[in-house]
Structure formats: structure tokens, C-alpha cells
Amino acid sequence: MEKASFSIANFYFDKVNIDLEYRKGKTYDVSIKPRGVFDGESKSYELTFDFEAFSETEEDSKTPFVSLRCVGEFEFENVNSLEDIPSFFYKNALALLFPYLRSFISSVTIQLNRSPLMLPTLNLSSLESVLIEKTDIKK
Helix, strand or coil: CCCCEEEEEEEEEEEEEECHHHCCCCCEEEEEEEEEEEECCCCEEEEEEEEEEEECCHHHCCCCCEEEEEEEEEEEECCCCHHHCCCHHHHHHHHHHHHHHHHHHHHHHHCCCCCCCCCCCCCCHHHHHHHHHCEEECC
């Protein structure tokens, strides 16, 4: 059996909302919700990050001051079904797409001439099982 390989073919942001009225202070919490769709016909996988940043104060924690959706399109070689996707793909796909999200947020928020949102490097390995569970097959 040949080893499966993959590459990121494209990424884009199809939802961006920044409302700094809800940003209180310099500390914040983030929420990252990944999901994916495998397309066996095109041997591709679409990974979507729903990202939100919240102020840490109690009153502002319900409304995000940054909300965006980042979509990464991955292409496979030697993968014909969802079961053929190697287990290492999910963790690595998250790690490959996150720097684009991180850079985009920093670039956009610095242009606002306010205190930019500089996300740290994050270990997203805890999201691997979430992504596996939230992966569907394109019908």
C-alpha cells in the first residue's frame, strides 16, 4: 500500500467580524471550532476553523470582539475514501492552517490603529479528536 500524502491547495476567509467595542483590556479567551468535509471524488478535504476571541471580563465574555471563519482546502494523493485518510492528517492539517489564521488576525487588527490582537503559537492537538468527530463526507 502506498503512503498517503497531502498538501494545502488554498485557504480563504469567508466570514470576518471585528467589533472592538466588546474588547475590554488586553487579556482574552479564544474559541476554535474545527470541522471538515472529505470529497472522495476530488480527493480533497475542506477544513473550516470557526474562531472567536472574547474579553475575559464576565460581562463581555458572551459577545466576541473577533469572529471569523477560515477555510483550508487540502488535496490528497493515494486517498480514495475517508478511511484512507491517515491519522496524522488531522493534527497536521490543524497545525498547517492555524498560522494563516493567526497572521490574518494580527494583520487586520494592527491596521485598525489600536492595540492589535497577537495570538500566541497554540498547540491544537486537543482539537484533533474534535475534527475527526466533526468530519463529514461530501454527498
